[in-house]
Amino acid sequence: MTNTTTWARVKSPWVLHFNSGACNGCDIEIVALLTPKYDVERFGVKLEPSPRHADVLLVTGCVTQQCAERLKRIYDQMPQPKFVVAIGACACSGGVFDGNYNVVGGVDKVIPVTAYIPGCPPRPEAILDGVVKLLNALNPPKQKKQKQLEPPKETKPVVSEPEVIVPSQEAKPVIEETKTNVKQ
Amino acid sequence: MIDFTLIFRILVFPGFTFILLLTLFCDWVERKIEARIQNRVGPLVAGPAGILQPLADLIKLLTKEDIEPRDAKKTVFKIAPILAFAFMVFALCFVPIDGASVLSTTGFNGDLIVILTFSTIASFLLFLSGWASCNPYGTISSARVLTQFLGYDIPLFLFALTPAFIAGTLSIFKIASIQTIPFIILAPWAFVLFIITMQAELEKDPFDVPDAESELVGGLETEFTGAKLAFLHLTRDVQIVFGSALVVELFLGGPYGPVFFGLPAFWYTLWFVLKLLAVVVLTEYITTLFARLRIDQVLSANWKIVLPASILSLMLTVALVTWVYPLVVL
Numbered sequence: 001m002t003n004t005t006t007w008a009r010v011k012s013p014w015v016l017h018f019n020s021g022a023c024n025g026c027d028i029e030i031v032a033l034l035t036p037k038y039d040v041e042r043f044g045v046k047l048e049p050s051p052r053h054a055d056v057l058l059v060t061g062c063v064t065q066q067c068a069e070r071l072k073r074i075y076d077q078m079p080q081p082k083f084v085v086a087i088g089a090c091a092c093s094g095g096v097f098d099g100n101y102n103v104v105g106g107v108d109k110v111i112p113v114t115a116y117i118p119g120c121p122p123r124p125e126a127i128l129d130g131v132v133k134l135l136n137a138l139n140p141p142k143q144k145k146q147k148q149l150e151p152p153k154e155t156k157p158v159v160s161e162p163e164v165i166v167p168s169q170e171a172k173p174v175i176e177e178t179k180t181n182v183k184q
Numbered sequence: 185m186i187d188f189t190l191i192f193r194i195l196v197f198p199g200f201t202f203i204l205l206l207t208l209f210c211d212w213v214e215r216k217i218e219a220r221i222q223n224r225v226g227p228l229v230a231g232p233a234g235i236l237q238p239l240a241d242l243i244k245l246l247t248k249e250d251i252e253p254r255d256a257k258k259t260v261f262k263i264a265p266i267l268a269f270a271f272m273v274f275a276l277c278f279v280p281i282d283g284a285s286v287l288s289t290t291g292f293n294g295d296l297i298v299i300l301t302f303s304t305i306a307s308f309l310l311f312l313s314g315w316a317s318c319n320p321y322g323t324i325s326s327a328r329v330l331t332q333f334l335g336y337d338i339p340l341f342l343f344a345l346t347p348a349f350i351a352g353t354l355s356i357f358k359i360a361s362i363q364t365i366p367f368i369i370l371a372p373w374a375f376v377l378f379i380i381t382m383q384a385e386l387e388k389d390p391f392d393v394p395d396a397e398s399e400l401v402g403g404l405e406t407e408f409t410g411a412k413l414a415f416l417h418l419t420r421d422v423q424i425v426f427g428s429a430l431v432v433e434l435f436l437g438g439p440y441g442p443v444f445f446g447l448p449a450f451w452y453t454l455w456f457v458l459k460l461l462a463v464v465v466l467t468e469y470i471t472t473l474f475a476r477l478r479i480d481q482v483l484s485a486n487w488k489i490v491l492p493a494s495i496l497s498l499m500l501t502v503a504l505v506t507w508v509y510p511l512v513v514l
Binding site: 004005007008009011012036039041042043044048049050052053055077079080081 | 236
């Protein structure tokens, strides 16, 4: 039963996109995922309009003072189990805007983040890779316990290796080449 | 004495399980066609060629947290989606799938009206579910559902009466089994108009104003999560199967076709599914090719064009049945 549930969750991630103050660079890359070239529907990913329907929240941009409260509210509206992916350098850490008077910082200052995808902006392959790896992390390795399934409750970054993204030079979605590691 | 054949028929073969699997399969076919027309691949990873994608979506939604908004009218909010799904499946139980309907009877005179009424009730329950969620977007979408299906129900009934007039009965089983020549040949205008009206009734493009994503976020589903959302999605998909099944029964000769060897039930089911898929492909093709109309355009098209056309179609049918068909075919 649990295996079936996990399988269903991995195969059907519905995403919601939230711009918490991005420059539109990362947003365009997210929208590029829906185009025929990348077609995330292959993996069952659907861009959902309402946070009530979503499993994965894709946040782009540093969190501004005004957006922090809204971001928290959107996150609270999503049903469990839910995951947050911070997309782009600004969402990961605040980027070049970190320390500004109107900026709170990275997304993890406000809500728990499950995966970080650095880049300015990250390539669509990298975003796709991040989401798929995040969901495959749900699949428990054979010997481990089911506890792994739960998304993190606390504001504790799960991944913090925002240094290496080596996107493939061809604009072809090759999943293995990016190096966003997702650890529990 | 429990009749195990009847229980099997209701729960497994032409009944619940078969209808559910057929619904999920049609959903996959639709998504694939839509993707291919848009030059995409569509679902690919879940199962061979992504055929298990609708099942994965369903299981995932069923196992997600179920949130009830504070302002929602709790009872209606909980019951309406499930009840709508139940009514649609119940309506499909009257449709002959393997040569007989699910209850292994040949129905009764007038069951065509009954199943059309069930589908209206299901649409009304969809309206109620959106209304009870007390979300501004859900409420607007519900109001649109109501205006649209109340308007398009009348022409749909009248177009469904065309085959009934030609067959001389209101029993859907008799209408299907009487068609030695499919009614699509005898009344092609009614077939075309029935498909168009059905698009409006099922809220598909170009008539999908109730869930216009650019205006209404998630439409009436906006506040729904988990199992309730799953049932709303299922209701929509079963409605599509039901509408297509209705076209098959009324215009394409129902499940009846040549039986080559073995069980007739097997061949009847095969013909039914093939004809159903043909209709699903046709409607999905229309859906993907057309852009959305505005709500005022949808309504004026309804009252100014489709409704008069349906009355004219009925008059034409009566004239043909009285004077022409007896000389030519019947």
